Amino acid sequence: xxxxxANDYRKAAKRRVPPFMFHYADGGSYAEHTLQRNVSxxxxxALRQRVLKDMSNVNTEIELFxxxxxxxxxxxxxxxxxxxxxxxxxxxxxxxxxxxxxxxxSTVSICPIEEVAPAIKRPLWFQLYVLKDRGFMKNALERAKxxxxxxxVFTVDMPTPGARYRDMHSGMSGPYKEIRRVxxxxxxxxxxxxxxxxxxxxxxxxxxxxxxxxxxxxDYIGWLTENFDPSISWKDLEWIREFWDGxxxxxxxxxxxxxxxxxxxxxxxxxxxxxxxxxxxxxLSSARALPAIADAVKGDIxxxxxxxxxxxxxxxxxxxLGADACMLGRSFVYAxxxxxxxxxxxxxxxxxKEMRVAMTLTSNEKISNISRDALxxxxxx
Ligand SMILES: Cc1cc2nc3c(=O)[nH]c(=O)nc-3n(C[C@H](O)[C@H](O)[C@H](O)COP(=O)(O)O)c2cc1C
Numbered sequence: 001x002x003x004x005x006a007n008d009y010r011k012a013a014k015r016r017v018p019p020f021m022f023h024y025a026d027g028g029s030y031a032e033h034t035l036q037r038n039v040s041x042x043x044x045x046a047l048r049q050r051v052l053k054d055m056s057n058v059n060t061e062i063e064l065f066x067x068x069x070x071x072x073x074x075x076x077x078x079x080x081x082x083x084x085x086x087x088x089x090x091x092x093x094x095x096x097x098x099x100x101x102x103x104x105x106s107t108v109s110i111c112p113i114e115e116v117a118p119a120i121k122r123p124l125w126f127q128l129y130v131l132k133d134r135g136f137m138k139n140a141l142e143r144a145k146x147x148x149x150x151x152x153v154f155t156v157d158m159p160t161p162g163a164r165y166r167d168m169h170s171g172m173s174g175p176y177k178e179i180r181r182v183x184x185x186x187x188x189x190x191x192x193x194x195x196x197x198x199x200x201x202x203x204x205x206x207x208x209x210x211x212x213x214x215x216x217x218x219d220y221i222g223w224l225t226e227n228f229d230p231s232i233s234w235k236d237l238e239w240i241r242e243f244w245d246g247x248x249x250x251x252x253x254x255x256x257x258x259x260x261x262x263x264x265x266x267x268x269x270x271x272x273x274x275x276x277x278x279x280x281x282x283x284l285s286s287a288r289a290l291p292a293i294a295d296a297v298k299g300d301i302x303x304x305x306x307x308x309x310x311x312x313x314x315x316x317x318x319x320x321l322g323a324d325a326c327m328l329g330r331s332f333v334y335a336x337x338x339x340x341x342x343x344x345x346x347x348x349x350x351x352x353k354e355m356r357v358a359m360t361l362t363s364n365e366k367i368s369n370i371s372r373d374a375l376x377x378x379x380x381x
Contacts, residue, residue, distance in 0.1 A: 003338070006310050006331040006347055012338035013084075017191055018184035020171035021083050025333045027166030028277035034285060035277025038308025041285040045317045046376040050363035058359045060352060062367050064302060064325055065151050065247040065268060067123075070100030071352050072319060072367050075344075076276075076306050076327035077127030077153060077251075079204075082110025083217065084337040086199040090119045091341035092332065097122045099348040104153050104327070107131075107140065108220065112205030113147045123150035127251070128240075129158055130232040136210050141243040143206075152244050153271070154237065157252025159230040162279040178218070194340075234265055241266075249304065252279075254289045256296035259303075269302035269324075276307050276329045287321060291372075294322020312354025319367060320374040 001012050014022050028035030060071040075096050081088035089111040096103035097120040104125040105116055117124050126144040131137055144152070167173045171180035185192045195202075203214040207223065215223055229236075241248065250262045251271035262270045272290050274283050283289075286307035294303060305318045306327035315326045328351075335343035359365065362374040 003343075003346065005350060006334060009331070009334035009338045009343060009347060012343075013334040013336075015338075016188065017084060017337040018171075018181065018188045020167075020177070020181050020184055021080075021191075022337065023166045023170035024080070024164075024172050025078075025084070025330055025337070027164050027170075028281065029162035029164055029279055030281035032166075032277060032281065034274055034281050034283055037285040038274065038277050038287070039310060041287040042308045042310075042314045042317055045287065045321075046378060047313065047316065047320075047358060047362055048374055048376045049361050051361070053363040055360040055363060055365060058356050058365050060355050060359070060367060062325060067102065067150065068100070069102065069325070071315070071348075071355060072323075072325035073315060073348070073351065074102040074125065074304070074325065074327050075104055075332050076329040077104040077106035077125075077155070078329060078333055079106045079108035080110055080217070080220070081106070081333070081336060082199055082205075083195060083202065084333060085340040086194045087111055087115070088195075088199075088336055088340075089116045092336050092344050093120050093124065095341040095344035095348065096120075098345055099352075101348065102151070104151075105149075107155075107206055108204050108224065110199075110202060110205055112209050113140075113143050113149070114209075115205060117147035117149065123148050125149065125151040125153055127153040127155055129155050130229050130236055131227045132229045133227060134239075136207070136227075137240070138243060139210050140206060141240070143209075145244070149246075151247045151249060151268075152240075153249045153251050154240065155251045155275075156232065157254075157273065157275050157279050158228055159232050160228055161225055162275075162281065164278065234261060237265060237267075249302070251304075253293065254283055254286075256292045259293045259297045259301070263297050263300045267301060269304055270297075271327060272303060272305040272323065273327070274307050287317065290318065290321045290323060298322055312351040312356075313358045315351065315355055316358040316362065316364075316370060316374065319370045320362075320372055322372075 093103040126149040247268040249269035253270040305323040335347035364370045
């Protein structure tokens with residue numbers, strides 16, 4: 001199959017990865033309206049073409065939390081990556097390192113921190129959920145510190161999990177899920193060979209190590225549902241601050257008032273995110289939420305944005321709306337599922353080329369030059 005974009009990787013992943021895992025990544029919560037709007041609201045934003053300004057030195061590099069990034073992009077935390085390619089977290093982290101961007105390891109990764117961190121030289125970013133078991137959180141923070149993780153991404157938009165109806169239909173959950181998964185694997189032989197046989201153990205590495213027994217895919221949703229903590233408040237974050245002295249980023253902010261609270265709390269960054277449309281369906285897309293948040297806190301805190309970014313033009317759009325950098329979710333998951341780490345590397349190259357074209361044709365040589373000036377205000381036309 002010819003691959004020229006992240007959307008091509010989606011089609012390729014759909015062929016290679018069995019439906020229960022493909023739809024786990026591809027789907028969102030409830031009727032998936034927010035999932036769709038994340039993508040369509042972004043692509044509806046018109047870039048403002050400007051010409052004849054000598055764009056011979058376009059440069060996509062930035063500095064973020066004391067680290068050099070080849071472009072304003074980090075790979076978002078995504079659970080169970082090791083079910084998309086053999087030891088998927090290691091492959092994705094190595095691809096990110098080769099392309100000069102951070103990789104964020106999810107709490108619910110297949111490969112534990114101790115397997116991923118030594119596989120690269122660049123420090124990992126580590127994502128933590130708020131869980132009822134504070135012992136687990138403390139243990140995870142200590143292990144992340146010991147493994148040299150640089151930045152903590154603290155996800156706050158999962159006090160309770162949103163229902164993903166697609167998972168019931170795909171075999172991720174629902175009746176006869178085990179037999180359906182076996183049947184699906186049999187007709188996806190590349191995946192069965194690469195992940196099913198050679199990608200073991202398929203357990204949640206970070207959690208299994210802590211609880212001392214294997215938490216597999218089947219226990220995954222159950223464990224998460226039992227352990228998410230609806231009582232979470234800013235107080236819990238203070239507790240975490242005591243265990244973490246590096247940069248701390250709060251992921252899952254969608255409202256300017258919460259963004260101001262994050263500044264008051266003393267966070268180093270926020271991720272404007274609706275979890276890729278996987279939590280509360282009906283909330284604003286990130287692209288629509290971002291401008292008001294940037295108006296409220298830009299300059300006081302680093303603003304990252306995700307949800308719906310499918311190409312380098314979308315990255316430029318998010319930066320123009322007020323983000324300092326972006327996180328990529330499904331775009332790299334599809335590439336990983338389709339071609340492993342090589343796919344992620346290629347996807348990052350594609351993004352960079354797309355960004356460079358968008359920067360050249362909006363006449364912005366540096367990331368710090370990109371502002372709302374790079375967009376056409378359609379309301380005034
Ligand atoms: C399959 C999948 C698993 C995810 N797992 C996590 C996770 O473990 N922790 C987290 O903070 N966010 C998780 N997310 C959300 C992503 O970090 C990110 O916010 C989202 O994917 C961005 O939207 P996009 O996929 O449209 O780019 C997950 C997303 C997907 C698609």
